[in-house]
Structure formats: structure tokens, C-alpha cells
Amino acid sequence: MASIWRYILAGLGLAALLVGIVAVVYLRLPHSVSGPDLSRSKKTSNGLFVASFEPERGVVRQGELQSWLLTLKTAAGAPVEGAAITVSGGMPQHDHGLPTSPQATDYLGEGRYRIDGVKFTMGGWWQLHFAISAAAGSDTVVFNIVL
Amino acid sequence: MRRLTSVTCLLALAALALLGGCGEPQFSDAEKKTIASMALSTLPSLKPDTTNRYADAPAAAALGSTLFFDVGMSRDGTVSCSTCHKIDRQFQDDLPQAVGVGHTNRRTMPLAGVARNPWFFWDGRRDSLWAQALTPLENPLEQAGNRAAFAHYIEKRFGERYERIFGPLPNLSTVPANASPLGTDAEKAAWNVMAAAQQDDVNRVYANIGKAIAAFERSIEPQQTRFDRFAIDLATGAKPEGDAAFSPEEILGLKLFIGKANCVTCHNGPRFTDNAFHNTGVPPVEGLPPDRGRVDAAAQVEADPFNCLGKFRDGDDSACRELRFMVKDGPQIMRAYKTPSLRGAADRPPYMHAGQFSTLEEVVAHYSKAPPSVEGVSEVHPLDLSDRERAALVAFLKTLSD
Ligand SMILES: [Cu+2]
Numbered sequence: 092m093a094s095i096w097r098y099i100l101a102g103l104g105l106a107a108l109l110v111g112i113v114a115v116v117y118l119r120l121p122h123s124v125s126g127p128d129l130s131r132s133k134k135t136s137n138g139l140f141v142a143s144f145e146p147e148r149g150v151v152r153q154g155e156l157q158s159w160l161l162t163l164k165t166a167a168g169a170p171v172e173g174a175a176i177t178v179s180g181g182m183p184q185h186d187h188g189l190p191t192s193p194q195a196t197d198y199l200g201e202g203r204y205r206i207d208g209v210k211f212t213m214g215g216w217w218q219l220h221f222a223i224s225a226a227a228g229s230d231t232v233v234f235n236i237v238l
Numbered sequence: 239m240r241r242l243t244s245v246t247c248l249l250a251l252a253a254l255a256l257l258g259g260c261g262e263p264q265f266s267d268a269e270k271k272t273i274a275s276m277a278l279s280t281l282p283s284l285k286p287d288t289t290n291r292y293a294d295a296p297a298a299a300a301l302g303s304t305l306f307f308d309v310g311m312s313r314d315g316t317v318s319c320s321t322c323h324k325i326d327r328q329f330q331d332d333l334p335q336a337v338g339v340g341h342t343n344r345r346t347m348p349l350a351g352v353a354r355n356p357w358f359f360w361d362g363r364r365d366s367l368w369a370q371a372l373t374p375l376e377n378p379l380e381q382a383g384n385r386a387a388f389a390h391y392i393e394k395r396f397g398e399r400y401e402r403i404f405g406p407l408p409n410l411s412t413v414p415a416n417a418s419p420l421g422t423d424a425e426k427a428a429w430n431v432m433a434a435a436q437q438d439d440v441n442r443v444y445a446n447i448g449k450a451i452a453a454f455e456r457s458i459e460p461q462q463t464r465f466d467r468f469a470i471d472l473a474t475g476a477k478p479e480g481d482a483a484f485s486p487e488e489i490l491g492l493k494l495f496i497g498k499a500n501c502v503t504c505h506n507g508p509r510f511t512d513n514a515f516h517n518t519g520v521p522p523v524e525g526l527p528p529d530r531g532r533v534d535a536a537a538q539v540e541a542d543p544f545n546c547l548g549k550f551r552d553g554d555d556s557a558c559r560e561l562r563f564m565v566k567d568g569p570q571i572m573r574a575y576k577t578p579s580l581r582g583a584a585d586r587p588p589y590m591h592a593g594q595f596s597t598l599e600e601v602v603a604h605y606s607k608a609p610p611s612v613e614g615v616s617e618v619h620p621l622d623l624s625d626r627e628r629a630a631l632v633a634f635l636k637t638l639s640d
Contacts, residue, residue: 153506153507154506154507154512154513156559156560156563185503185617186615186617187516187570187617188565188568188570189565190512190514190515190565191560191563191564191565192563192564192565192566193563194563207559207563208559208562208563210563212504212506212512212513212514213503213504213506213512214502214503214506215503
């Protein structure tokens, strides 16, 4: 009888070991946690425009004052001209705003607006809010950037 | 049967040791990446300062160094830049608040890497190194001089050296001995009756004094430390030898610094600063005048005639984006102060913008406790670090000084 218990004990030990290994391997895998929506192109909140937001030089560099491009199209795909744009934002998990005051400084044609003075001073989740006013009406959009 | 059980246990232990990282690999890949980003070797070369065309002119730096150490550059001939920025003390003075002609309300900042700052002073009330250098010269508590007197002094003592760098001095013969828009009532009155062109002439000489001092200060750069040697070895996979090897306590401190204690959030990059302003709930000092930090400084830098958008800047205004896009108001800059570099910090107590804390232990305890700010909102949240964890953070900080 005693030997059967030993077998059961050993079996349990092996099972526990297997579970442990699987758990550790799983925890170490780089899996995407459901975080903020990181898309760089999206519809504005009321669906008035399609907005795209990209760093002008292609890369985001922490601690550098950079310019970004906000491209605005109507739902039908026509470029939005003459838009008034205000920018705000911050780090939702840190309860602070942006370290700079980015502004729409230039209209580059084809619905593209230069948003200059963007700086991300620390790693983590940043949000940029845009309030957009154009002939078609006013709408807002939020872009998430994770460094 | 006993053998099977013990084999199972051994296997389990071996697997745990392997996966749990009890052995050599002490840092995750993410931690290694963060540590590498803080090594001095990642510091880029110093960018040219287009707002100061003399920034990299050796003759300007030489004149600037003379002026930096010259007590003649003060009202009573007793105070120079080096009175507070002591060359053998990391260019700071070990005092809770600087003492020039009078007693100021702020801690002297060290100068290593100063030319890399976008903002100057604890509150960023100046936006270039040369505009910064001009400010203590006329502060009644620091060098307490006035720009007309400085222009005359430069002509008398350093006229030839000045002209070789900056070109001919203006005719100063009818400029009052003492005059400044920021001085005493008599100095202000004397300034106000000067012709605009003459004010301009004096301002130009004055700006050039700042540009020469800035050219000198650009040469003051941070030095490699034990941490940097450790970081290089970690990045290259070499086993840290000698003083590059970290003790278990220093390793714990480094892990906390870049992990649970969140220090690296603001103290990031090879200079251990994000160059930004934060309210971290540091208490005011009793007896000092009210101090609201960045919120007042933003207005001051905007009004400074020597700022980047003013007429004394060299080059074009593309260099002025920090000023152009600065945050000018709002609750987040109330009692916000610049993140200081931590390089060399262990050797220069006391700490914070008015020397509030006399030891690193007190600093770490402050961030662990995270008391609310007297005004505005502190960005720091309580960490409740153990005694052992706080001591480990201090041990790690010391590796940035050795
Ligand atoms: Cu943050």
C-alpha cells in the first residue's frame, strides 16, 4: 500500500513540475497585454474625419522635441483644408500633462498639418488629444503612443 | 521508490533554478536595455549652440574662463561665478542655499553637462547657457553688478581680448558708470535716460560676456563612474571585474531604481534627467520667500530680452523651439522644479532646490513616503520601501560618484 502512495506522490510531484514549467515559460513569453489602441490612423470620435498621426521623421525619440504630421481626410477621402487644430494630452497613468505645448504650425497640403513641439520625456503610455474644427464641423480624436 | 521521489525533487529544483534565474543572469532583457540607455557611453557628442556663434571658439572660452573666476565681476569685488560654482567641488558649493553678495533662496547647481540643458536654473527661468550666465551677474544676492558697470569693466580690463573675439567695442564714454533696467532705483533711472542705441550697445557687450562664459562652461562634462563601467560590461556580456563589479546591495538598488521605485521615469538617459519640471512634493524652507517654481519662471523666461527669440541670439529662430513650445501655465507646473542629474550626487549634499534634505537617505525616504505638495499636486506616489530597499537605492546612487 505504502508504495502506491509513493507512486501517487511522485506523480503529483511530476505534474506540479510540469505545470510550473508551463507557467514560467508562458509568463516569459512576450505576449501582448491588451493595452491602449496604438493605431496611427483612425476615425475621429463622431466619424467626421479620418485622422492619421505619424512622426515627421519616421521615428519617435524619447526626450527630443519632434514634429509630427496630422493628416485629415473626410470620410469620403477628400483632404481637409483650413482646419483649426488644438493639441493637448499627457500620461493617463501618471496624472500629468504634456511637458511641452505642441501646436499646428504649418499646412503642408493634401490635408497634412505639421504638429511641432511634441516631446515625450519618459517611457510609458502617452495620449495626444486633437480638437479639429473645419468646414465640415468640429470633432476630436485621441492617439495613444507607448514608449 | 525513494530514489524516484528524490530524482523528481532534484529535477524540480534544477528546472526552477534554470527558469527562476537564481544563477548568473541577474537582469531581464528589458532591464539590460534600460541600464544600457543610462551609460555615459550613450551620451551623444555636444551639439553646436547656434544661438551663440562663439560657443566653440577657443578664445571666447578662454576669456569666459577668466571671467568665471574673476571676483572683479561683482558689485563689491568679492564674488565670481566660481564663488558658488567651485571648481574642486563639482562646480557647486555644498550649501543648502547659495551665498553671493547676499543669501539666495536656491541650491547651487553643479555644472557637469550643463551645456546639454534645454532650461537653466532649478525652475528653467533662462533658455540658454549664455542667457543664464548673465542672470547672477545682476542679481543683488549673487554678483549684484549692473550691465553698464560690466561693460566699462570689460573695456578697462579685457578690451583687447574682447575685441579680438567679438569685434570693436562700442563707444562707452557717455555710458553712465552704473545703469541697468534691473538694478537699484538710481541704476534704473540712469538706464532709462540712455538713448535706445546706447542701451543696445551695452546689452550687446553684456550678451557677449554671457556667450564667453558659456563657451567656457561647455567644456565641463560628466565623467565615467563605476556604474558606467558596470553598464558597459553588462552590455557586452563581459564579467565586471574589480570596481566595476556591483555588490548584491548595489544590484538590488539598481533594479529598484529602474523598477519598483520608478526613479528612472524622470532620472532617465545617460545624464539621469528628463530635462523636465516636476512637482515631487518637496517641502518649502521656512524663512525663505514664497517659491512657486516653474509656474513663475515660465513668465520670466518669456520676458527675458536675452531669450532665444530676442535680438541678441545668433543664428535663426529654428533653435528656439523649446521656448516657443513651452508650457506656460496650468496646475502641473506649480512648484515644479527641474529633474537634476544624479551623476556625482552622492558627493554633494544637501539635496533639492533649496537644500531641504541633508542626506541621500532623507531623499529616498521622501520619495518612498511621497507626502502631498503644499501647493499644486505632487506627481510622486508612495512606494513604502523597506529599510533594506532604501539602503540599496542609496548604495546604487553612490556608484554614480565613484
Ligand atoms: Cu509620466
